[in-house]
Amino acid sequence: MQEEKDTACVLEEIKNAALSGGLKAIKANENNFKEISFSNFFNDYLASHQDLKLSSIINNSGITRQHAHAIINGDKNGNRDKIIALCFAAGMSLDETNHALIYAKHSALYSKDRRDSYIIYAITKKETGSREYVTATDLSILLDEEGQSPLDIMIMR
Numbered sequence: 001m002q003e004e005k006d007t008a009c010v011l012e013e014i015k016n017a018a019l020s021g022g023l024k025a026i027k028a029n030e031n032n033f034k035e036i037s038f039s040n041f042f043n044d045y046l047a048s049h050q051d052l053k054l055s056s057i058i059n060n061s062g063i064t065r066q067h068a069h070a071i072i073n074g075d076k077n078g079n080r081d082k083i084i085a086l087c088f089a090a091g092m093s094l095d096e097t098n099h100a101l102i103y104a105k106h107s108a109l110y111s112k113d114r115r116d117s118y119i120i121y122a123i124t125k126k127e128t129g130s131r132e133y134v135t136a137t138d139l140s141i142l143l144d145e146e147g148q149s150p151l152d153i154m155i156m157r
Helices: 007-020 024-028 038-048 054-061 065-072 080-090 094-103 114-127 136-145
Strands: none
Touching: 007 024, 038 065, 038 080, 038 094, 054 065, 054 080, 054 136, 065 080, 080 094, 080 114, 080 136, 094 114, 114 136
16 A cells, blocks of 8 residues: 655645646546545544534534534535534634635635634634634624624524
8 A cells, every 4th residue: 555645745746747747646646635525524523522522513603403413414515604613613723624614615714804814813812722702603793893794604593
């Protein structure tokens, strides 16, 4: 079995192949490509953070239980805000959140986008242990207070 190459190495080989006009590098790296879904990524995250309870994450996401389970199980594709809400509620880092967004086929958070910058701020505050922004609802309130559209999540009743 061939050893898996790191992402930077594969990227460099593809870029070099593009410059030299050959597709051989892509074909040679077939076993390094991954089909990672948001569902797989999120469930792997949960498995590596056994102190987290899925029920608490869903509750703190502000997404209805049924819809959240459908997204997490891969039965539905969550919109960008719902993915952000689930990641925020799970306490994911900025890097982990961006990976989750990419695996869900959404754009990563971008620091030059005003709304995204507030989301990045709240994620970073939460990463440092601040209790200022705990739930996705807290994040939505911050966005609203700063004149940005709140997260598009269905608030549980």
